[in-house]
Amino acid sequence: MARRRPGSVVSFTVVVVTWNGAQWIDNCLQSILNQENDPNIILVDNGSSDDTVERANRILEDNGSKAGSSTILRLNRNLGFPTGANRGMAAALKADPDLIGILLLNQDAHLEPGALHAFSRFMEKNSKAGALGARILYPDRTSLQHAGGYLEHPRMVGLHFGHHEPVDEEKFSEAREVDYVTGAAMMLRAECLRDLGLFEELFSPGYYEDVELCQRFIHNEWSVWYVPEATVIHAESTSFSDRDLRLRLSHRNRLIFALPHFLKAATAEKFLNAESHFLINDAHHDEVRAISGAALDVLILLPAAINARIGKTHIDTEGKDQVRQVLVSLRDACRKILTPSPNKGQ
Template sequence: MPDPSLTTTQDASVTAVLVNYCTRDLTLDCLRSLASEVAAFPALEVVVADNASPDGSGTEIADAIAANSWDRWARVLPMPRNGGFSYGNNGVIREQLARASPPAYIWLLNTDTVVQPGALRALVDFMAAHPAAGGAGSRLEHPDGRLQCSAFRFHSVASEFDSSLNVGFVSKLLKRWQVAPALPDTQTRYDWLSGASLLLRTQLFRDVELMDEDYFLYYEETDLCKRADRLGWSFWYVPQSRVVHLVGQSTGVTDPAQQRKRRAAYWFESRRRYFIKHHGVFYAALADAALASGTALSMARDAILGRASSIPDSFLSDLARQSALLNPSINGTSP
C-alpha cells in the first residue's frame, strides 16, 4: 500500500522503458526526443526492450545509440521472443528491481512517441509532491497539437454499450460510466492511464507484482492500475507533461484512419481476460452482450442513414467467437 511517509526527491532516478518490435525509425525518433530530457534530467536511464524483432531493428537501434553517443544513458535489452507489451516491459522492470539501488520510478513510454521538453520533469515533480500517487500520465497529443484521451475510467457493462452505440442522449445518461471523458487542463485523478507515457513508482511493482504477461497487447495498463487501485494507489493525469503520440502506428487498432481494419484476435482476448479476471464470467458475458447490441444498433443506424460504418470488419462475428460464454477461462493470449 502507499506509504504516506514516503518522500521522493525531484531528482530521483528514473528508468524509461521502450518496447520495440520492428519499429526502428519510431524508436530512434523517440530516443532523439529524449536526448534533451537527459540533459535536463541526468538521472534518466533509457532501456529499449527488443522483443526479438525479426527485421534486425534491435541491433540497428543499438548501433544508432552508439553512433549518436547516446550510450551513456540508453541501451538495448534483447528479449528472447515476442511476448507482447507486458513481457517486454517486465524484462526491464525485473532487471531494475534486482539492482542494489533500484530507480525511484519506472517510465513506460511507447516507441511511437515524441517527448516534449520538460515532460519528464512535470511527472517527477508531481509524484514527488504526491507520495500516495502510484502513477502519473502525460497529456498525449497528435502532431498538430490536438488532444488525445489518455486518462480513463474503468470499463463496465454500461461503458461497453455507450462506446459502441455512440448516441448523444445515451452518452449523457451514461456519462458517469464513460471510459474516456473529456480531459481538463488541470491535474486530475482517474482510474487508469495510457501506457504510452506513464510514470510509475517502483514501489508499486513490489506491491502488485509485475505486469500481467497474459495480455499480449491492450488492457495491460488497465489491469495494472486496477490491481494497484485495490491496494490504495492513485493515478493522476498531469497535462503539464506533453508527449506527441503517433497513435496506432504499431498496430492500427487505435488509428482513426484504419478503423475498418479487422481487429486482431489478441484485442478480443485481452478484453475478455480483463473482464473475467476482475468481474467474473457472468459480468464479462453481460459486457459482451452490451458491446454486441450497441454495435448492432450503430450498424443499423448507419445503414438507415446511408452512411459508411466505422465498425471494424467482421467485428460482431469475431466478438461472438471470442465471447466469455464460449471462452470462460482466462488463458494466456497470443499474437
C-alpha cells in the same frame, strides 16, 4: 549492451519496447536523451527483423554523455508489449534498489521537453500516486489522443478522455485522478511494482494490460493521475496494422479484464444486456465478428484467464460455470446477428 555515464545519479528509468521500429526509434530515443533528468534507458527489442537495434545502438553510443545508463535487451521473438515491458521493468528494478519510477514509452512516441521532469515533480509531491499518464497528442499536434482513461460500465470498455478533441481544450489542462492511463507513456512508481507486480502477461501481445495494472494499484489504495504538464507525441497503434486483428485482441483482453464481474449473476446480466444492446444497435458486422472470435478465444484460454484475473482459490466450480456461460451467451448473441435468418428476404 550496457553503458553508464560516469558519476551519474539517476532515480528514473525509461523502458522502450521495440519491434521493427526503425522509422521511429531515432526520435523516441533522442527525446529521452534530451530530458533534463538524465534517466537510465532500457530498450527491449522483441525480435526485430529491421535495423531497429543497430540504430538504437548508434544513437546511444553517440549520446552516451546524456544518459544515466543504457541497456539493450534482445529477445529472440516478439513476445508482445506486456511481456517485453516486464522484461525491461524487471531489469530496472533489479539494477537499482533505490529506483523511484519507471516510464514506459512506446517506440512510436516521443517526449516533449520537460515531460520527465513534470512526471518526477508530480510523483515527488504526491506520495500515493502509483501511476501517471501524459497529455498525449497526435503527430499533427492539433488534437488530443489521451488525457487519462476511464472505464465504461458495465461493458468494461477502456476509453480515453479528450480523444480527438482540440489540443487547447481547457478542461484537460488540470491534473486529475483517472481510472487508468495508457501504456504508451506511463510513469509507474517502483514501490508499487515491487509490491503489486508487473503487467499480467496473459494480455500479450497487448491491450488492457495498462487498464488492469492501474486498477490493481487503485484497489490497493494507490492513485492514478493524468498529468497535463507532461506532453507526449504518439502515432498510435502502429504495432497492429491489421484492423480485424486489433479489434479481436482488444475485445479478447477486455473480456479477460471483465471476468471477475461475471461471477455475480446481477453484474453478469447487466454486462450481457449492455453487450446485446451494443451488438444490435451500434456494432458493425466486423466488430460483431471480432467480439464473437474474442469470446471463443477467452473460452479456450479460460483456465489461465481465471487464474490470472480471479485466482484459483477464489472461485469454485459453480463460479467457473457462471463465467463460462456468460462467454457462451455472448458468442451466441453474436452468431444470431451474423447468421442470416432463413426467412430473410422471402
